[in-house]
Amino acid sequence: MSRKADANGSPSVIVVGAGMSGLAAARALRGSGHDVVVLEGRDRVGGRIRTDEHGVDLGAHWIHGTDGNPITELVEDLGIPYSYVGGDSAYTGGFDSLDLFGADQRLANHRHKSRTLQLADEVLHELEQRAAIARKEQHPDIPLGEALRQILAECRFSPEDEQAVRYHLNVLLREDVAEDPDKLSLKFWEEGYLVYGYGDSVLHQGYQSVVDALAEGLDVRLGHVVTRIDTTTGRVRVTTERGGFDADRVLVTVPLGVLKAEVVRFEPPLPEAKRSAIDRLGFGTLNKIALHYREPFWPRDQYVFGYLCRDTDRYPTVVISMWKSHGKPVLVLLLGASLGREAETWSDEDVAAYAGVIVEDLFGADAPAPEHISRTAWSADPFARGSYTCIGVGSSSKDIGTLAEPVGDRLFFAGEGTNPYHWGCVHSAYESGLREAARISGDTTLYTPPSAGTSRRQSRNTDRVLRFARLRMTHIDERDLAERVACLREGVDPHGVRLFASLTDSELETLASMFDEIPFAAGDAICREDDAAHGVFIVAGGEVEVDFGGIYERAVVGRGAVLGHYDLFFNARTTSVTALGDDVTLFYLDHYRYQSFLHAFPDVLMLMMSDLVTRWEQLEGTLGSTTLSAPRRKTGAAQVALDGA
Template sequence: MTDHQPEDRPNDRPPAGPPSVLVIGAGIAGLAAARALRDLGHPVTVVEARDRVGGRIWTDHDGVDLGAHWIHGTDGNPITELVESLELPYGYVGGDSAYTGGFDRLRLIGPDGRALGHALKNRMLELADGVLHELEQRADLARKRELPDISLADAVNEIIASGDFSDEDERGIRYHLNVILREDVAEDAGKLSHKFWEDGYLVYGYGDSVLRDGYQSVVEALADGLDVRLEHVVTRVERGGAGEPVRVATDHGDFLADKVLVTLPLGVLKSGAVTFGPALPEAKRAAVARLGFGTLNKIALHYREPFWPADQYVFGYLCREADRYPTVVISMWKSHGRATLVLLLGASLGRELETWSDDEVAAYTTTVVQDMFGPDTPTPTHITRTAWSADPFARGSYACIGVDGSPRDLQTLGEPVGENLFFAGEATNSHHWGCVHSAYESGLREAARISGNTALYKPPTAEISRRQRRDIDRMKRFAGMRMGHLSEAELADRVACLKTSVDPYGVRVFEPLVGTELDTLASMFDEVGFAPGDVLCREDAAAHGIYLISAGEVSVDFGGIYEHAVLSAGALLGGHDLFFNARTSTVTAVGEVRAFFLDHYRYKTFLYAFPDVMMLMITNLVARWEQLESALGTVALPGAQRLHGSGPQ
């Protein structure tokens, strides 16, 4: 790695050699791209505004990662593969990004300074799960029906206002929401899209890991041997005409290159500190405006020796008002053998931290530590803290999906402009954003695009989205909680009803289910009652769940499509309606009716968790269509003649 070399000349290359490339930014995206392009023979120069490489990766002299901290989703993660290839030591700490280290192992401290018992801790999680389930169910409907977007905060407040929660219950719910949003997404719920805040976000295998020598060891290894010009602040990027080089203006003079890769943080692009000539396309500027850029700040408290439980990695803080205090405190003794506690403060609380004096920070952290470990805790030897939103070369921590934004904006941000201006960074990765692997992948993606060598980058092959994984986890906890509350006789009654159920077309949908999958599904249904004349659902309303009649009779009016029917115990309605935008018929209770109900969102999550069952449901659905086709005879489908025309109609 070199710096302060002559910069008032274009990159030299043989006349017929690969095009020269200038990379703006020595974060992991820029370094990954530069290294890959250099290895292919491209003359590459990297300009970096800071006096160090890494960007938002920053391991200080105490060994604390003040920026990026974890490998999120260790198994299958390209960062795991990278650090192993570089022979850098790392250690597995578990968890799932939001609940670093894992919720089960989280020592959650309550207002009395004591750790919450297992039952109370799980009750809080169950309440939060219920709110999050409703939140995601509403978002799913909003996406399907193309409803206007609202903020995540508005949706959360509506759900909480409609529930009968005590103050203590609401405090526990908001604690969990802060863990997931404020300290993971790094932004306030009022600034996040309800419909798309994590839509399509792919995750790798379970469990986080940490770098023993800090993330700085990764970027320094990547930068080794590259031409990196430190302390070069870029002010303008100008594209010339066809065949002309791109000119990049810095406070140390101009650079010329055939192609330029911009890896500036989204916060810097939002600030307008770097201008483009001609201006970036309107679509890209609109994407920059719609996307959010959150802040996650840290306070590191350094001690001579640990005075807290040495085998505990993460402490949860529920001692005071959740919106004013951190949700978690990390112990670096467990992971690195350092007597350091790290507080995470995200979103507006993190930004407010940047305005506090050193005395205010000391008083604040003393309160937190004494609440958790008692009044006799020692004073730290020193305190360090971050200020990412005030940092002119970051303006925040990482991207998020703002209200009216979507992951498509990330994709738009990553698209090249012409044939010589390219963009990379975590905010350009629509597969996942806000992580080191997001940025790293984007750098390889653009190196492949610039060089034409497609072997450099393959899109992520993660098999599940973050939303699906969280939904499945919540579903399994919900089913476990239900089975714990149902008596053996009650569960057996549900299983028998489900096993023998028949839909209106004579299909025994759940007959093939056995064992755990049948017990799990049966436990998830809510039991509801209806008086004579009550309407279970009305004609042409959007289908939203499954009704399983366990006692009594219901009248079904198919709106003239089929004959009116009266169905008795064992009737199943809506079992396949989640596979398309189905509408309901009018279903009315004939007498007293007892039924089991399961909303489609939770049912869909069950099918994600048991893919063999999903295939069975789809097979049954196809069989039902075939039966219907046989009954109707061979007829042309509406619009089928178009297939034989001369082209699109």
């Protein structure tokens, strides 16, 4: 069947795939006057969105990051009801609201629950620090799992504490990213990922209501399995098991898992850069087991139950109650990555027994058997071959950008795995469909790249550093904290800049609580010339001598002096700093936590930038019109002076 340009000359378009991205693109293109046909291999629309006859979302479930999310705007425009459930895109409704059950099958108290998060924060802080160093110094990528094993070995946790840490890692990686750590990039597993406003929402009628509304009025051909796409001739030829279709343009929206399987043949073959990106990127799996009951026998007001009763690597981390969110007596288990793929091989009897153990651990031996169990098998689904995209070892979001690039002016690509701003979510797919509709039609009003949103990595780091500060404040008495705050308030760097002058008392308390206190004796080298800078020092007591390498006069500084805080701007090296007495005490904070603090309190960051300009001006005044040579790792005196202590 041939699809021709319409009377006004708009090119005809074939969209391969009736998931969120394909339907969004087709709807926008049709609205712009294009003749569009959508070819879908399944007998339904939605792709990895599927709401079953009981109203359970077996695929996509949440609007992740409700405020500012284009899906929120879409469902409001369509009149589709939704409810906010909270949380942080980890399906928990927020950790503070989570009911966490431990190895004794009892509900953990707040103190114990907080301690599990504290232990995990320590590991994640170290993990992110190593990833940041690897990015900055351009180290070869390694599996994230390899770094985690190194960190856990160094921590030497008790078996119980390691289980708690693994629990949080499994929430974050296995059940959110949907892949095992050994298949994820240490350097880039979430680098560049933007999130919208805090908290998740659910759709009362399920996500199927959204794709059904988008598909209304479109020419969607179900049961058309595409096997070949040929762009060698003047028009595009798309071959299916039920015949061929011709058009001026083709938009491919099949999942990355299908592209990896090479079940669709491209003539000519895709460019090497695109094929390499497909190979490097990962594609995770998140499966669900839904337990249907006559009525709820669990606490009706609780949204999510945390499960840490058994080996967390073999069991789900959370059990979700659809009674709280949808008024349905259904419990949903999430199983991601290799555990989720393994579950696809279990018999129905095995699944029932496995789920029964979990429910009895949480709610007691008297818990009834479910009336019905539904389950997913996304990796075995030939039209999905997994759930969503992730960043594999040796890959980055740049590969997602490469996958998004058109081939010539007739072959285009969309889908959640083509969205370098955020992948793996419904809004990722929706945005990509609008992006390609704008590209094909030339109508730039159809899509605007996200101008809102925050870095997920930075947001998590900020959350961790604030939790760290709250924890430290509980261990510092009021008098000591006041003394620290006074020291920071006096804080001034060797060039006279008062970095913390703009902070309020509460902000100063947050920062002050984070510093470690370290004593030094006379003659101790606090920093040596040309070592890598790694943290911020504040003189709390006594005096130290700073040697600027000959560019400036040596300086003796005392209480309140701030040293070593320029690592945000370049690969900083230290100058020589030496303790002058036996009564020297310094406050110390590693650069990574300090950077996280600066993201939370950007006024200090702006002062640091102003300070950097001041230092350049001072250096220019010292050197006159002398031109500095390119910086080398073994720096000369001028560069050492610039980098600071």
